[in-house]
Each structure stands twice: as C-alpha cells, then as structure tokens.
Amino acid sequence: MSLRHAVLAALSRGEASGYELAKRFDVAVADFWSATPQQLYRDLERLERDGLVEARVVEQRRRPTKRVFTLTAAGHQALREFVREPARPAAIRDEFLVKLQAVESGDAGALVAGAEARLARSREKLAGYERLLAESGDDLGPYLTLMAGIMYEQQNIQWTELVLQRLRGGEDGTA
Amino acid sequence: MSLRHAVLAALSRGEASGYELAKRFDVAVADFWSATPQQLYRDLERLERDGLVEARVVEQRRRPTKRVFTLTAAGHQALREFVREPARPAAIRDEFLVKLQAVESGDAGALVAGAEARLARSREKLAGYERLLAESGDDLGPYLTLMAGIMYEQQNIQWTELVLQRLRGGEDGTA
DNA sequence: CCTACCTATTCAACTTGTTGAGTATAGGGG
DNA sequence: CCCCTATACTCAACAAGTTGAATAGGTAGG
Known part of the structure; x- marks a missing residue:
C-alpha cells in the first residue's frame, strides 16, 4: 500500500483532480514513483471512501467538470504517520540489467x-x-527529490557509457 | 511478464533449484530485481509448463531431494528474443522519496x-x-551489473549525505 | 529424544500494477 | 460540419508481486 501514500504526499502540496495528479506524477515524480491515471482514480476513490481525502466538484467554463481532491484532517494524520514509519528499501526493476546478464547467450548488438x-x-x-x-522554488522536499533524479541520471549516464565501452571495445564478451 | 525473463537469464548462467535461485536473487540481484521464493517457484512451474525449462530430480545424501532446472532449447531461444527487444525503462519505487515530499507536513526528525x-x-x-x-571472474554480464550496483550505491550515499545536510543544517524546512 | 534450525517446496488469499477500451465535453482547424 | 485533440473520468479483465502459513527431510545440540 503505497501509491496511496504517494497520492497523499502529492495532495499535501495542494489540491488536484485525478487528471492533474496524473500529470504531476508523469512530470516530476515518474522516476521514483509511477502510476497510470486509472490507478490514481482508483486509489482516489478508495482514499475518499476511507475519509482521507475529500472531493469537491468544480464546474468549468471551457472544460468538462472535474472533481478536485483535498486532504482531510484524517488524511494529514495518515500522512504524518506514514512519514514516521521507516521506509522500505527502494525496489528497482531494471529490465536492461536482466538482459545484460544474458550477454553471452544473446545478441550483443x-x-x-x-x-x-x-x-x-x-x-x-x-x-x-x-x-x-x-x-x-526552494521548497525542501521537491528540491531534494529533484536532486535525487539529477544525481541518479548522472550516475546512470556514467554507467551506461562504461557498458558501451565494454560492449564495443572488447569484443571478447565470450572470454 | 518479466520475472520469467530474469529467471531465464539466471538459469542461462547455470542450472539451479528454486531454493538456490532464491538465494542468488537475494545476494547478487536483489537490487535490480527482487523476488520471493514463492514467486520463483510459481514462475518456474509456468516456465516448465511452457517448455522453457526442464526439471531434474536430484536426491541428495544429507539433504532433502531437490528439483534442478535447466534451460531447454526453447528457453534459450526465448531468452535471445527477450534480449533483442528494447528494454522498458527502469521502474523505481522509492518510499523514502515519497516521505521526503511531505517533509513540511511531517516529522523532520x-x-x-x-x-x-x-x-x-x-x-x-x-x-x-x-x-x-x-x-x-571476468564474465562481462555479471561484471557490468555489479558495477551498476556499485555506482548506484555510491551515488545514493552522496545524495543521502546531501539530504542529511539539508535536513539538519537548515532547520528552515518550512521556509 | 526433543527442539531448533537449515534445506526445499507448496498452497492460498490478497494487494498492486498494467492494459485496453470506452464515455463525454469542448475547442480549433480544414 | 466533421475530425482531431485535450480535458476528465470510468469499467473491466488480467498479470505481477506480497504475505502468511504449512509441510517435510535431515542434522546438530542439549
């Protein structure tokens, strides 16, 4: 249960509709927590049912009506509790590394x-x-997560360059 | 469907029982692909049913009997095809980053x-x-994935040190 | 001999995440 | 006027991952 919490954290930085959340997740957050719109809508419904968020219908002039979600007091409380618990270690699922494990029996090209x-x-x-x-701006949370993204990608670039060098340089993969 | 492929890749480096695979995954691979024993046994069964792996019962002297799995020709083929397909971008799910997003409304300590x-x-x-x-040894695949782990953790350490500095140094998280 | 601990595997129930399609409103371009 | 695109949301089916427990053989220690 953790997309729930990611949603709570996102809403703690300001109300949003499902659609807007989906975009936020795609832009800023996709690299450390991803979710499809469907997942978000489903979880928002559950959060509403559990009383952690509240919806407000907003009719718009030039657009379809939307439902904007806000944290309730219980939602804020749940978020604080979540923050206090120790985080489980990051799970990475990197298909490329799996493929790389099979270089010798696969297609190096x-x-x-x-x-x-x-x-x-x-x-x-x-x-x-x-x-x-x-x-x-200089909000601490967003700054640090952005830095996480930046440093992660820098490291990733370095590593991938090493991979390319080894894959190309020494053609002796089968050594 | 991708633990399947991770299993195929692992078996391409040598036969193993479910139990042994579980250990390999835990030691060497856990950081870019994790799996519980239950998941492995389940997938091994499916792979066997689909003819990609073969089981051989091995009776042991001082231990319970085990079933050792090997790739079949079809299994090797499936692995080669998997390697040829483009990898989907890595999915990271890092709870700590979610918690960090909520610093301002949570417990900085x-x-x-x-x-x-x-x-x-x-x-x-x-x-x-x-x-x-x-x-x-100097097998290319394991070497590169090990390097991925090393570089990832080095970067992670640097980033976490930055986080600590900011969380402690400037107590003005609410700025 | 009983207990505790590894090896080795299986079953069942559940929560999450993914995929594909489908509805509806409204604006802009040809 | 029709189609395309963007907003905004929903439904359904499925695949993948998680959790908890149970079974069972064998060894070592008290």
Whole structure:
C-alpha cells in the first residue's frame, strides 16, 4: 500500500483532480514513483471512501467538470504517520540489467542499441530535471527529490557509457 | 511478464533449484530485481509448463531431494528474443522519496533517522558489492551489473549525505 | 529424544500494477 | 460540419508481486 501514500504526499502540496495528479506524477515524480491515471482514480476513490481525502466538484467554463481532491484532517494524520514509519528499501526493476546478464547467450548488438537508447533517454531526463531545478522554488522536499533524479541520471549516464565501452571495445564478451 | 525473463537469464548462467535461485536473487540481484521464493517457484512451474525449462530430480545424501532446472532449447531461444527487444525503462519505487515530499507536513526528525538508516544500508551494500567484485571472474554480464550496483550505491550515499545536510543544517524546512 | 534450525517446496488469499477500451465535453482547424 | 485533440473520468479483465502459513527431510545440540 503505497501509491496511496504517494497520492497523499502529492495532495499535501495542494489540491488536484485525478487528471492533474496524473500529470504531476508523469512530470516530476515518474522516476521514483509511477502510476497510470486509472490507478490514481482508483486509489482516489478508495482514499475518499476511507475519509482521507475529500472531493469537491468544480464546474468549468471551457472544460468538462472535474472533481478536485483535498486532504482531510484524517488524511494529514495518515500522512504524518506514514512519514514516521521507516521506509522500505527502494525496489528497482531494471529490465536492461536482466538482459545484460544474458550477454553471452544473446545478441550483443541489440544490447549496444539498448544502451544507446538508455543513454539518450537519461540525457533528456537530466536536461528536463535541470530545467526544473532552475525554475523551481526552494521548497525542501521537491528540491531534494529533484536532486535525487539529477544525481541518479548522472550516475546512470556514467554507467551506461562504461557498458558501451565494454560492449564495443572488447569484443571478447565470450572470454 | 518479466520475472520469467530474469529467471531465464539466471538459469542461462547455470542450472539451479528454486531454493538456490532464491538465494542468488537475494545476494547478487536483489537490487535490480527482487523476488520471493514463492514467486520463483510459481514462475518456474509456468516456465516448465511452457517448455522453457526442464526439471531434474536430484536426491541428495544429507539433504532433502531437490528439483534442478535447466534451460531447454526453447528457453534459450526465448531468452535471445527477450534480449533483442528494447528494454522498458527502469521502474523505481522509492518510499523514502515519497516521505521526503511531505517533509513540511511531517516529522523532520523521523526523516533524519530514515536518512541515516539508508546511509548505513547503502554503505553495507557497497562493501558487499566491492567484495564480490574482487572475488568475481571476468564474465562481462555479471561484471557490468555489479558495477551498476556499485555506482548506484555510491551515488545514493552522496545524495543521502546531501539530504542529511539539508535536513539538519537548515532547520528552515518550512521556509 | 526433543527442539531448533537449515534445506526445499507448496498452497492460498490478497494487494498492486498494467492494459485496453470506452464515455463525454469542448475547442480549433480544414 | 466533421475530425482531431485535450480535458476528465470510468469499467473491466488480467498479470505481477506480497504475505502468511504449512509441510517435510535431515542434522546438530542439549
């Protein structure tokens, strides 16, 4: 149970509709916690049912009506309790590393292509984060999570460059 | 469907029983792909049913009988195909970052404690990986994934130190 | 001999996360 | 006027991951 908490944390920084949350998750947070819109709507419903968030219907002029969610007192309380509990260690699921484990029995060329794609993606992400950093205020939480993203991608780029070097340089994968 | 592939990759480096696989996953691989024994047994069954792995019963002298799994030709084939497909981007789920997002409405002291625990854990992991690196052969796949673990933890340590500094140094989290 | 602890595996129930499709409102472009 | 796109949300089915417990053989220690 933890997307729940990610939602609570997101709402603690300001009310939002499901749709808006989905975007926030996609932009700022996707790299350490991802969720599809469907998941968000489902969890918002549950949170509402459990009394941790409240919905308010907002009719808009030039757009479809939306439901905007806010934390209730119980929601704030639940969030504080969550923060107090020790965090479970980060779970990483990185398919590329699995593929890499099988270099010797697989297609090294495909892995080179994969590494190049990864490198490109990391560079884009990094650039995006750096832009956000320049624009962003000095709220501690968002700053530190942004730095996590930046440092993670920097390290990722370095590692991927090492991979490329080894995959290309020494053709002796089968040594 | 991807623990399947992680299992195939693991078996491509040598036959193993479910129990042995569980240990391998726990030691070497846990940081980029984790699985409980139950999950492994379940997936091994499916892989067997689908003809990608074969089981061989091995009776042991001083221990309970075990079933040792090997890749079949179809299994090798499936692994090669998996390696050729582009990898989906890594999914990270890091609870600590979620908690950090809520610093302002939560207990900063608990977060300091959490950061310290994270730091300790990362240092242990790093030491373990470095030991493995010294012992290990020069197979490319394992080498690169080990390096991924090492670089990841190094970066993690740096970031966590930054977090501690900010959480402690400037007590003005609510600025 | 009884207990505790590894090895080795299985069953069942549950929570999360993923995928694909589908509804509806409204604006802009051709 | 029709289609495309963006907003805003919902339903259903499924795949993957988690948790807790149970079974069972064997060894070592008190």
